[in-house]
Amino acid sequence: MSGQAPTHAPDAARIEALARAALARIPEPFAAHxxxxxxxxxxxxxxxxxxxxxxxxxxxxxxxxxGRPIGEKSLFDSGALPDRIHLYRRPILDEWVDSGVTLEALVSHVVVHEVGHHFGLSDDDMHALEDSAE
Structure with a gap:
């Protein structure tokens, strides 16, 4: 059975595992936040x-x-909901099929883009961060 293509679309747990791996590759000083x-x-x-x-x-x-970008946070934000990154599985899978890139690369791209928003980064900054996380 090894070597065969999977017969089921990756589930939410698989997408989450890929996203957590992508988060783990984010370099300092970003990772600390x-x-x-x-x-x-x-x-x-x-x-x-x-x-x-x-x-x-x-x-x-x-x-x-x-959530609020890091630069907009203050000590008065206590009690606020935690910052959240939402990943939407079906659109990710749809883009995966259309783009021809690996699922790992696509999930990493989406995660880095959303992390960039967490830090209030521009699109150019996000591309540089993504390149350093590969």
Whole structure:
């Protein structure tokens, strides 16, 4: 049986494992600030989230950062919900099939992008962070 392609789509646990591995590769000084970030894998974003972002097709959203960027936090934020990175499994799998990149590379890309939002980084900064996490 070894060497055969999997017959089932990767489940949420597999996506989470890939995402946790990607988080573990994030270099310092960023890594020191990621310990409290909660990782959540769901099939799709809920309607409220999609509506708030003006997204009609749930397949258009692969991940989302919820929280305040590090630079906007203060001591008065105690009691606030923890920062969260949501990964949306079905859109990730759809993009995986369409893109031809490995699932590991795609999940890593989405995680790094969402971590970038956690730090308030620009897209250029995120590309540099992603390159250093490979």
């Amino acid at each position: 990621l310990g409290d970030v909660v990782l959540i894998v769901e099939d799709f974003a809920d309607d409220e989230t999609l509506d708030a972002l003006g997204i009609e097709d749930p397949f258009d959203l692969t991940g989302l950062y919820h």
